[in-house]
Amino acid sequence: MTPAPVNRLELIRPDDWHLHLRDGDMLQAVVSDSARQFARAIIMPNLKPAVTTTQAAIAYRGRILEALARSGLAPEAAAFEPLMTLYLTDQTAPAEIQRARDSGLVHGVKLYPAGATTHSDQGVTDLLGHCRPALEAMQALGMPLLVHGEVTDPAVDLFDREAVFIDRVMRPLRHAFPALKVVFEHLTTAEGVAYVQEADGPVAGTITAHHLLYNRNALFQGGLRPHWYCLPVLKRERHRQALLQAATSGNARFFLGTDSAPHTRPAKEQDCGCAGCYTARHALALYATAFDSVGQLARLEGFASLHGPAFYGLPVNTSRLVIERAADRVPECLDAGAGAQAIVPLAAGEWLPWRVLDTVGDPGSSPLDDAP
């Protein structure tokens, strides 16, 4: 007899370990989407100008909390906690890392290879050439390095940039700093997955919902589709399969990071459109759909709510969240404030089979619950 399908899932409120919230009107427009589902999120520092100091990170955190307060959310969502990060540059001083650690509010330092992605022009040009003092301080203080793992060498094919990064940057980095905590952000390849599985020492990887659900065909389905363009770019089906296997394996080195990256519709739909998919609004429904596709919903809670806090050394959330199997349509576009601007979310206009139902306060009930 085949088991009855799970129609309702209650889990410890999850965290998003890789999120772009932007600033100003855009921040105001998107922050509640994440706060409704996640208790905490690692906030990416690639603003213009980049968040390179603890002082700037604390000021940015203040603007996020103000935007949350203005959103009129229910108490549990309003308690959303932004976990700040610094943007690593060729000049980042060890004293800045110490300040970040002392603040108690900064939880990671982000490596953007210069030119690798959106707003990465202030990024690092030569990691081991210029950043050794900062990396030494991070290793000593247990401050994680969050890595955008793609080389920028124009001679390397766009689809190979993650795999080449492992040999050219990740291995030498981890050889020089074996005790440094490293998160290989938004994994997209079988090679990246294998590296995280096999590496010695404190290494983990985040995986987005879109890389679990789609392969690179989505970029070209019926025409050129800019809202499916992100970096690292979607890869072949065999890579998607490897990511899905890793995310649903129960291995605590893999955890949830949406990389939700909002851009306005005009910024995406132009001759040189920006990289980034907006997934925050339906993040958990997208992840549930991916886990359900391989019959592994029971592993979603570990991936979404347990593995991340364990790696970052933070407590597991106490509140809970319920998702249910119910068709929910992704809106065609969302208001991004400032009048006419709009965000087109990933899978706009499509129906998803899961939706976030509610938050509940009972920590005693079973995480997996069949519908009556």
Ligand code: NCD
């Ligand atoms: C991100 C953005 O828009 O800030 N874009 C993306 O495609 N993921 C930057 C990044 O994380 O690479």
Ligand code: ZN
């Ligand atoms: Zn990102």
